Amino acid sequence: MENNKNIDYIIDAVIKRGYDDNFSECNDFIELLQKRDFKDLITLELYERYFWNDRHEFILQLLKELVEMVSNFFQNPDTIREIQIGILQNMPSSIILGIVGYIIGKWGKSQKDHKKLNSTWLRIESNVKKIDIIFKNHDYILTNEIERIFKASREEILPLLKLCGCKCYIDKKRSIWIKCGLSKSVENDILNNHKFKIK
Numbered sequence: 001m002e003n004n005k006n007i008d009y010i011i012d013a014v015i016k017r018g019y020d021d022n023f024s025e026c027n028d029f030i031e032l033l034q035k036r037d038f039k040d041l042i043t044l045e046l047y048e049r050y051f052w053n054d055r056h057e058f059i060l061q062l063l064k065e066l067v068e069m070v071s072n073f074f075q076n077p078d079t080i081r082e083i084q085i086g087i088l089q090n091m092p093s094s095i096i097l098g099i100v101g102y103i104i105g106k107w108g109k110s111q112k113d114h115k116k117l118n119s120t121w122l123r124i125e126s127n128v129k130k131i132d133i134i135f136k137n138h139d140y141i142l143t144n145e146i147e148r149i150f151k152a153s154r155e156e157i158l159p160l161l162k163l164c165g166c167k168c169y170i171d172k173k174r175s176i177w178i179k180c181g182l183s184k185s186v187e188n189d190i191l192n193n194h195k196f197k198i199k
Contacts, residue, residue, distance in 0.1 A: 127152060
């Protein structure tokens, strides 16, 4: 019962002040990547999805650096302005690919017997390249088509879509991932074409 004091404290504080039921029909991952807690969540999601059998603290540190570099990219006001007016679209993929390529190259030179670990980074690289190719030809991905398109589990691809700064719109049990840098009117057209009821 001693352990329940913290739980009681949190619940009592929420009951006292109340809380807003803020359901969001859109997750803008460019904004969310600015929040420390959310960066930690993406890092852990990547760690969980890609390094399930290879648990090493240094991998977690490398993933934190990767997420931090992408977050820094999105903190630049000029970058955000260029994304908002549609000049830059899906640019963080080049940062992700550059960092992952560097890790693979450096790791491959020093650890010849760790092919399995290297292959995991290669899988991340391959999936980011697929995201890049898809978003060069399409402005969105329907969540229920991810496994067919990528030939990989949805859980493996979603953290990378978040890291690429996509927006995810949710309508009932459906969701759609829209690449960054599109105008609001183009986003609305995509949502209307797929009968997403967004306020």
